[in-house]
Amino acid sequence: MTDSPTGRQLLALAQSFRTTLRHAVYLSRSMDGDGELTTMQMSTLSMAADEPLRVSRVAANLGxxxxxxxxxxxxxxxxxxxxxxxxxxxxxxxxxxLTDKGRAAWEEASLRRNERVAALLEHLDDDERATLAAALPIIEKLNLTT
Amino acid sequence: MTDSPTGRQLLALAQSFRTTLRHAVYLSRSMDGDGELTTMQMSTLSMAADEPLRVSRVAANLGxxxxxxxxxxxxxxxxxxxxxxxxxxxxxxxxxxLTDKGRAAWEEASLRRNERVAALLEHLDDDERATLAAALPIIEKLNLTT
DNA sequence: CGGTCATAGTTAGGTAGCCTAACATTCAGG
DNA sequence: CCTGAATGTTAGGCTACCTAACTATGACCG
Structure with missing residues (x-):
């Protein structure tokens, strides 16, 4: 604690996180296949699912x-x-x-995606899944900080 | 365990994971600013850092x-x-x-990115960082499964 | 009121990164 | 050799993003 051991640890974690982040982008893209809705489209629909919203809000939410x-x-x-x-x-x-058709399309696409992701998660054991579940809100928290 | 409660849990986790994945893409993009090297460029350079490699290998690694x-x-x-x-x-x-210039550019860009990510990670407490660190290899594992 | 400025979206035009298809070149096996 | 597979490159096209310029509406203020 003389200098900044925490700083070095942080940098090391940042390095790993960055790598994983890149792979996550890759993973995310690999889910986008076929003639389905894209991830961004699904996000847009899911926002509108609760209540009508403005174009500017959509833009902000999608970044x-x-x-x-x-x-x-x-x-x-x-x-x-x-x-x-x-x-x-x-x-x-x-x-x-959202139109009725939009809601139906979103729900179905969402379900199918979840199934595909769930199939991946099946390769993990219970501990791993628990760790992953615990980490998700933390990553979300990072996003808010941005 | 009569039907498949695990299945439902998996789907729920998948849902959360999907959302976080999307936000991760967002986070990743937000790091790309300025006139710096892009994430993809940095990945390419980092691959070539160890030893020369073929175009087809670069393509495969980048997806x-x-x-x-x-x-x-x-x-x-x-x-x-x-x-x-x-x-x-x-x-x-x-x-x-990699050329000498390439190596220098990569190292510097890498350092700067790590610092930026580290700044984000500073907002977490020790437990949260530990959880995050534990989750990273798990996410990597998912990628291999793909 | 009427003028000015801010706000919300759209239009126009351009760029970057990805794709498939078609092509050269080189290797490898009968 | 000659044919077929493998490695890259070229050509052409698409999509998602961007900035800049525009329209239309709201909001404030003298």
Missing amino acids: IRVPSATEQIIKLEQAGLVSRQPDPTDSRAVLVQ | IRVPSATEQIIKLEQAGLVSRQPDPTDSRAVLVQ
Whole structure:
């Protein structure tokens, strides 16, 4: 504790974390296959599942700019999965809302993804799964810090 | 244990994991800023750091196709960070090798990234860091399964 | 009120990274 | 040799992101 042993440990953990983060991106992409909804599309739908929300909120949640969000949302609209309507309380804003078709598509895609991920998790033993489960909220916490 | 309570637990964990995975992608992207090396570029350099390797190996490690790897490698070459030379033992193959400049750039970028991630990790307490450290190899294991 | 500034989205145009298909070159086996 | 497999590169296209410029609405204030 003379100098900063904690600092070195932190750097070492950061190194490992960075590597794993990269592999996680890889893993995530490998889940995206087929003609299914993309991860980003599913996130958008899941946000709108609770209540209609603004384009700017979608952008913020996805970590992209508003024009990019508009683009994606228009595609979802053309696919009939969401509808766009002016916000009655502020006609500048646009509310993105899930259609019935959108909800069905999201639920089904979500289920299928979960099954695919669950199949991976089956290769872990109980302890490993417990550790993983404990780590997830911690990673979430890191995100908020950003 | 009558039906498959484990199955339901697995699905629930899968759901959480999927969400965190998405946020991890977000986190990872948020690290990519500036005019620095991208994550993919750093991975490529780190692979070549040990010994020269083939384009096809780079592609496989990054999870992309060979033409895409060629593209990235050519950019790195133009930046003077790697060199491309025919494999003496098989002149179809091309060996990608780190230049001195490439090694220096990689080491510096790596250090800076680690510092940035370490800054995030500082917001965690010791227990949380321990849990995170324990979870990393488990996530790696999932990747191999893919 | 009426003018000015901020806010919400869309449009336009450009870039980066990925893909498949088609192509050269080289190796390996009968 | 000659044919088929393996290794890269080239060509062309797609998607998701970006910034800049624009429209339209709201909000504040003299």
